[in-house]
Amino acid sequence: MPEFSLISAPPLAGYDETLGGIRLRAPEGLAIVSIALPLGGEAAAEKAVKSAYGAALPEMGQSVLAGDARLVRLGVDQAFVIFDHTEPNAEGVVAGKLKDKAYTTDQTDVWVGLEISGAGCREALERICPLDLHPDAFAVNQAARTVMEHLGVLIIRTGEAAYLLLSASSSAGTFQHALHQSMKNVS
Amino acid sequence: MIIHHPLLGPRDAAEFVYLGDASLIDRPDWQAEDAAQAFHAYGYLRDNPAGAHQELWYHEQGDRSWLVVTRDTTTHEITQVELARDVARVRGRDK
Secondary structure, X not given: OOOOOXXXXXXXXXXXXXXXXXXXXXXXXXXXXXXXXXXXXXXXXXXXXXXHHOOOOOOOOEEEEEOOEEEEEEEOOEEEEEEEOOOXXXXXXXXXXXXOOOEEEEOHHHEEEEEEEOOOHHHHHHOOOOOOOOOOOOOOOEEEEEEEXXXXXXXXXXXXXXXXXXXXXXXXXXXXXXXXXXXXXXX | OEEEEOOOEEEEXXXXXXXXXXXXXXXXXXXXXXXXHHXXXXXXXXXXXXXXXXXEEXXXXXXXXXXXXXXXXXXXXXXXXXXXXXXXXXXXXOO
């Protein structure tokens, strides 16, 4: 056996910046697992999610916090589970909890997460996000996939003045730069 | 241009990609007698109306759903947006 060990090197590791009261940071240890509801087996899969997490799979455009996991409905037959988990076996954990009633795939490494928070964070997001983020239109726990600076983004409102943004890890630097620039422009 | 997604509400057209005429849903039967003729028409022949036009749009930067959008080609006014799978089911598809 060769003597080597793999080192985890997530994009934007350790990034944490505050500009004009807006904080942007890369959360550590986020695991993302996709759940696809099988055609014809939607009801059984939704039931499995409910018994595994104690919360029903939310409606489209919504997310729900169930313990340390956040369930996000992305489409008619697709959802994400986002939770803190540093071991490289997130998919197996979720598949086990769902008792294989849904198709699961590990998405952890293809996404990068950025958490933006602070009183003025909506002003910074407004400039690059085409969605209406006013609390009346995008309440806490709502989630949507959209584009910012030509990059696909999943945006989740995690608090009154806090959002979790997920984008492709391959363009993590560009995404971080776009947000940094927008924060600079409003502060 | 804003497309009113039936499940997600108003979304910017930048989130979508356009495919073409919604008649692409009606793929001909490959075992039919006139299959060659029917596939020629399916592949190449399109109406080019000045007015209401049904077309397929894909919500790529969104929920990845296919939509049938009814758009007026002279004004770009969108009068109806449906999920393509609902349209296909109405037309007799089983999935």
